[in-house]
Amino acid sequence: MEKLAVVALGGNALLKSGEKGTISDQENNARIAAENLMKLQKRDYNFVITHGNGPQVGNILLANAAGYQVHGVPDMPLDVAVAYSQGFIGYIIEQQMRNVLRENDMYMDIITIVTQVVVNKDDPAFSEPTKPVGPYYTKEDAEKIMKESGSIFKEDARGRGWRKVVASPRPLIINNTNAIGQLARAHNIVIAVGGGGIPVYYEEHSKISGIEAVIDKDLASSLLARQINADKFFILTDVPKVCINFNTPQEKSLDKMTINEAHKYLNEGHFGAGSMGPKVLAAIQFVESTGKDAIITSIERLGVDNGGTRIVFA
Numbered sequence: 001m002e003k004l005a006v007v008a009l010g011g012n013a014l015l016k017s018g019e020k021g022t023i024s025d026q027e028n029n030a031r032i033a034a035e036n037l038m039k040l041q042k043r044d045y046n047f048v049i050t051h052g053n054g055p056q057v058g059n060i061l062l063a064n065a066a067g068y069q070v071h072g073v074p075d076m077p078l079d080v081a082v083a084y085s086q087g088f089i090g091y092i093i094e095q096q097m098r099n100v101l102r103e104n105d106m107y108m109d110i111i112t113i114v115t116q117v118v119v120n121k122d123d124p125a126f127s128e129p130t131k132p133v134g135p136y137y138t139k140e141d142a143e144k145i146m147k148e149s150g151s152i153f154k155e156d157a158r159g160r161g162w163r164k165v166v167a168s169p170r171p172l173i174i175n176n177t178n179a180i181g182q183l184a185r186a187h188n189i190v191i192a193v194g195g196g197g198i199p200v201y202y203e204e205h206s207k208i209s210g211i212e213a214v215i216d217k218d219l220a221s222s223l224l225a226r227q228i229n230a231d232k233f234f235i236l237t238d239v240p241k242v243c244i245n246f247n248t249p250q251e252k253s254l255d256k257m258t259i260n261e262a263h264k265y266l267n268e269g270h271f272g273a274g275s276m277g278p279k280v281l282a283a284i285q286f287v288e289s290t291g292k293d294a295i296i297t298s299i300e301r302l303g304v305d306n307g308g309t310r311i312v313f314a
Helices: 023-042 054-071 078-103 139-149 177-185 217-227 259-267 276-290
Strands: 003-009 045-051 110-112 116-118 131-137 153-155 162-166 189-191 198-204 207-210 232-237 256-258 294-298 309-312
Touching: 003 023, 003 177, 003 217, 023 045, 023 078, 045 078, 045 177, 045 217, 054 078, 054 131, 078 110, 078 189, 078 198, 078 207, 131 139, 139 153, 139 162, 177 189, 177 217, 217 232, 217 276, 232 276, 256 259, 259 276, 259 309, 276 294, 276 309
Parallel strands: 003 045, 003 232, 045 189, 110 189, 116 198, 232 294, 256 309
Antiparallel strands: 131 162, 153 162, 198 207, 294 309
């Protein structure tokens, strides 16, 4: 019987540390991701691919900043930058998936859905934005942009300049989940919820607008997996297994965690807020809601027996 999986690609799946971020770099990395995703196809999984976009959005904002400084091009809203990134990242993943499928004498439609995700404009995260995005500016330029756009900038603690900060609110509703689930179950590969989704909110009952925010990709992917009733949720990162006491002599990799153990390790501070923490929380949310398993691993271990850390209900 065919199963449905949501696979959340980490940011390193397309752009690795130390790379310039050229399209060629990203195509080569997407090719590796596509080859590993075929392991799920061979295990009778239909799947939806989600992905990060932090480096790509950073580059989009850098290009926009250069245009502002030289030509006075208006500041690009973050929701538009996320939409921009979803389109071109989806194109790169789709192209490499199609190449790999053809080499395996297979054909499937691959569909990228530019995905909006609804957040609450009164989410507490908006009262104290902390997520830095985009390039560094001088104080004078930052103040000018703040005056023109209403954006919030804060000085970098390491003295590198001033940088825009935005909220990271909780995802509430993912648009088009019925279509995403139906397309995936009909043997199409779907790419959706890129970068956690385009952050939008309801100004009024019937009016939706973009908002300056960054939605955590893993939390949004977990919500998508629950909303389309996925059978498995894979979170791919740059380590093969989750570890406690990470980077210490007492480091221990985990083959399995119950949700009670995962909550305990989270509360004890084993998982950093900017790294493994959101991934473990996303896995917990999926398992608690569905009773099904989530797996955190590296892309190379995807679909491998006993690969990664399995998070289970009990």
